[in-house]
Amino acid sequence: MKMFNWAYDVFKSLDFSDVVSSYLNLAINVVVLIVVAYILDYLFKKIFIIFLAIVAARTKSSFDDFLVANKTAKYLAHLVPLLFIYKTVPVILKNFTYWEYLFEKGIKIYIIILSLWITRSIFNSLRDYLKQKPRFSDKPIDSYIQVIMLFLWLFGIVSFVLILFDVSKTTLLTTFGSISAVIILIFRDTILGFVASISVSVNDMVRIGDWITMEKFGADGDVIEINLATVKVRNFDNTTTTIPTYSLISDSFKNWRGMLDSDGRRIKRYILIKASSVRFINDDELNTFRKIQHLSSYIDHRQADINKYNISNNVDKSVIINGRNLTNLGLFRKYINQYILSHPGINKDMHLMIRHLQPTENGIPLEIYCFSKDKTWVNYEHIMADIFDHIMASVSHFDLEIFETISSSKDLK
Structure with missing residues (x-):
């Protein structure tokens, strides 16, 4: 009984009013922050999209038209509320060190993701722009873009790990070296496709529009797409065959381009x-x-x-x-x-x-x-x-x- 009386006295002596008040103010500030950030995102999204659409309509180049189509303005508009949150949250969380630490990590990760989205949108626009040019119509632009984006995403993933776990670059590289065999096993097809894509491009083995025949996969028609992992062939019966890119350098196939370029x-x-x-x-x-x-x-x-x-x-x-x-x-x-x-x-x-x-x-x-x-x-x-x-x-x-x-x-x- 004495023990319960002692616990009651201790609980009675504690004052929770300050703690409750602090968390209540924090919750209100967070709600206001989210509402303001949403409004800023909505407004600037409209402004950026309209502005880019006007610019695209007035210029002769079609590149900005592809920027509009690939929603580049929308992703750029996210930078404004992101900057507002980045500057405001440290003020709101000045009395909550732990939460401020977590927020700092979260905002850095979001910056990386948003940067990758913006970069991907710009590269997709560049891809669509180059595909309409006669000089590049037969080039595997998709493969080039995918290779670049693969490196950027790998860089992004490494950055995520460094930020989340406060790991040094040296430690991370050592860890990756230790599990490299597992990584190669998991990403085998991607790595083979990457190597094959470079080989196909450098040696000019296949171009968009080439007529190829590959009996192993039942392909007999025109190449309509070349990317990191697959090559798509539209057969003469209007079916589509998907061939692993690596198969173009590991297996035999017939390219009829030489015949089409010849005199008969x-x-x-x-x-x-x-x-x-x-x-x-x-x-x-x-x-x-x-x-x-x-x-x-x-x-x-x-x-x-x-x-x-x-x-x-x-x-x-x-x-x-x-x-x-x-x-x-x-x-x-x-x-x-x-x-x-x-x-x-x-x-x-x-x-x-x-x-x-x-x-x-x-x-x-x-x-x-x-x-x-x-x-x-x-x-x-x-x-x-x-x-x-x-x-x-x-x-x-x-x-x-x-x-x-x-x-x-x-x-x-």
Whole structure:
């Protein structure tokens, strides 16, 4: 009982009026501070946004228009109430040392975050501005901006740690060194993407607008975006494929830029000639083949050389296999060559040849290798189809056959 009486006397002797009054005044001051800061933020946000919009409307450059679009004025307006709070709070908290210490840390962290927001907004505006310039339209601007912002955010995170825990820079660097393996494991994709992004940019491996093919990821279309982690490809079927940036240097892919920058697009396709349809041409048939305009001069010249060789070597032509002879496949090959040379859609200054490939169980591949002048996909396909339509329709005129697999009872008859 005596112990309770003693505790009651002690509690009665304490005067809480000053403590309550101090905290009450603090609460009122904090509420007034928040209200004034909100009003200042609202007013200056309107002023900055309107001012920047007027400036953007009156200038010829579109950079300030992008500043408006990326809300740079809004972030800059936050600096005014921040400055007001920074100057006012030390006065309000002069009797609350601990709270003033915490506030100082909080305001420093907010300054760092706001600075990063403002910087990001300006860089995003710069990115949008450069993308509309023809000189930079094919450059991976997103990757450059992301790399810069990555370094700035890392600097910001380090600053947060230094401020929050009052850690020295030396101690922080030592700690980071100790846990570097964990950091590399966690940020592996980011680090690989960062290295790949720099490599892709420096070596000019891929640009915005390039047509690339990467079978591993099912990508076949135009590159529409290159950033730190991914490359976006709009495929020709209007789907979008996302490729990890690092894959561009670790895996194989095809970039069609060289073809688009060249003077022609390659046509490389063959038809299968039935081997049993290949034969020698006798003299009686030459007059018929001479009527083909693309062959008349060639037959005269070639037959003169053959006759000269056969006579000089006393070749017995009673057997057609003796000596040198023209073949229907050889004439057909020369005909195709002359026909393609006369085609208006073919670039005659680039490689052009008609060649035999290794005979197969399906026949003799006769390959057409040339380059079309027009590299546009649709026109290229039209030129190639036009050539092969003519070639396949011409085969029978040389008493040749195209190999076809027997696929129905009708074919067996």
